[in-house]
Amino acid sequence: MRVLSLIALAATALVAQEAFAQQRTRERSPEREAQHEICREESRRALKAYGPTVADRERTREHRRAYVRDCMRRTRP
Numbered sequence: 001m002r003v004l005s006l007i008a009l010a011a012t013a014l015v016a017q018e019a020f021a022q023q024r025t026r027e028r029s030p031e032r033e034a035q036h037e038i039c040r041e042e043s044r045r046a047l048k049a050y051g052p053t054v055a056d057r058e059r060t061r062e063h064r065r066a067y068v069r070d071c072m073r074r075t076r077p
Contacts, residue, residue, distance in 0.1 A: 032072075039071035040064075 028036065043064040049057055 035075050036068070036072060039068045039075075042071060043067040 047060055047063050047067060049060045051057070051060075
């Protein structure tokens, strides 16, 4: 009986946490969204995905994320 109540409590907490995470995300203004797309396109052009392995693709993905993050910081008003 205790196990069932613990599972129910954990499931409820997980659902609540996901709902809270969705509420915390901010909407970007149309200008910031457009700038984000520009930064993403630049990252795709600058950092082509080379290498056949999953590790190579993952490394490229991380570099692209860092590039977009830096690009968005540079263009912050």
